Ligand SMILES: Nc1ncnc2c1ncn2[C@@H]1O[C@H](COP(=O)(O)OP(=O)(O)OP(=O)(O)O)[C@@H](O)[C@H]1O
C-alpha cells in the first residue's frame with residue numbers, strides 16, 4: 001500500500017549518497033527494511049512518507065506525472081524531460097551537489113571553432129560543400145534544440161544560433177562519438193572536464209547551456225492530500241532549519257551602551273539580525289549573520305565597543321514560516 005507522501009530519491013551513485021546525507025543532516029534518516037536492493041523505504045519517524053528509489057531520470061518523470069510528491073534530481077533532467085516544467089514541478093531548493101554543466105563541445109583539432117557563431121559557420125559550410133548537416137551527439141535533445149534555435153538579439157550582442165544540424169541520439173559515452181565518426185560535436189554534461197579532455201574535446205566559449213545541480217523538487221500534480229501536505233511541511237521545516245543553520249553564524253557580544261544603534265547598523269550593512277530582539281541590560285546581544293559577512297561584522301562590532309565576541313555554528317535554526325515551506329504551499333493548488 002502506498003503511503004500519503006512519496007519522496008523519490010536516486011537509487012545509486014553519487015546522487016544517492018549525497019541525497020541520503022543531506023536528509024540525514026536535517027534529522028531525516030532513511031530506513032530500508034529489506035536492504036539496499038529494496039527500492040522502497042521510509043523515514044525513521046515519519047510513517048506517512050514512502051521513499052521510492054529510482055534513477056535520476058525516472059525521478060524527473062515521476063515528479064512531472066504526479067507519481068511523486070517530492071524528489072531529488074538534477075535540474076538538467078527536469079529541463080530536458082519536462083517541457084512545461086513551470087506548471088508541473090517546483091524547484092524548491094538547490095542542494096549543493098551533483099554540479100554538472102550541460103555544454104556544447106567540439107574537437108580540439110577545430111582550431112578556428114571557439115564560439116556558437118563559429119559552429120554555425122561550420123554547419124553552413126558542411127551543407128554547402130558536402131550537402132550534409134552538422135551532426136550533434138547528445139541525450140539532451142530538447143535542451144539542444146532550444147539552445148541551437150536561439151537567434152541573435154536585435155542589438156547584435158547575443159550569441160548565434162545554429163541552423164543546419166541534426167541530432168544523433170546517444171545514450172552513453174557521448175564524448176566518444178566524434179572520434180568514432182558518429183557525430184561532429186556533442187552536447188553533454190561535464191563536471192571536472194576530465195572526460196572531455198580525454199576525448200580531445202573543448203567547450204565553446206558561449207556554449208554553456210545550463211549550469212545544473214541536484215535540487216529538491218515538488219511534483220505539483222501529485223495527490224496533495226491533507227496527510228501529504230502535513231508530512232511535506234514536517235520534512236521541509238526540518239530541511240529549512242538545517243539549511244538556514246549552515247548559511248549563518250551565531251555571533252554574541254556585549255555592549256555597555258548604544259546597542260540599538262549597533263543593531264540598526266549591522267542589519268543594514270551585513271544583513272545581521274537579532275533573532276531574540278534587543279538584549280536586556282547587562283546581557284549579551286545575539287546575532288545571526290550570513291557566514292560570508294562574519295569577519296567584517298566582527299570588525300564593526302569591535303569598532304562599536306563590543307567586549308568579548310563569540311562565534312558559533314548552529315545545528316538547526318527553526319524560524320516561523322520558512323521560505324522553503326512557503327515556496328511549496330504557494331505553488332500548490334489551495335487545500336483539497
Ligand atoms: N560527473 C558528474 N558529476 C556530477 N553530477 C553528475 C555527473 N554526472 C551526472 N551528474 C548528474 O547526476 C544526475 C544523474 O546523471 P546520470 O543521468 O548520468 O545518471 P547515472 O549515470 O545513472 O548516475 P551516476 O552518474 O550518478 O551514477 C544528472 O542530473 C546529472 O547532471
Ligand SMILES: O=P(O)(O)OC[C@H]1O[C@H](OP(=O)(O)OP(=O)(O)O)[C@H](O)[C@@H]1O
Nearest residue numbers: 172173175189190191192193194195196
Ligand atoms: O567532467 P567529468 O568529471 O569527466 O564528468 C562528466 C562525465 O560524468 C558523467 O558520466 P558518468 O561517470 O556518470 O558515467 P555514465 O555515462 O555512465 O553516467 C557524464 O555522463 C560525463 O561523461
Ligand SMILES: [Mg+2]
Nearest residue numbers: 013014056189
Ligand atoms: Mg552518470
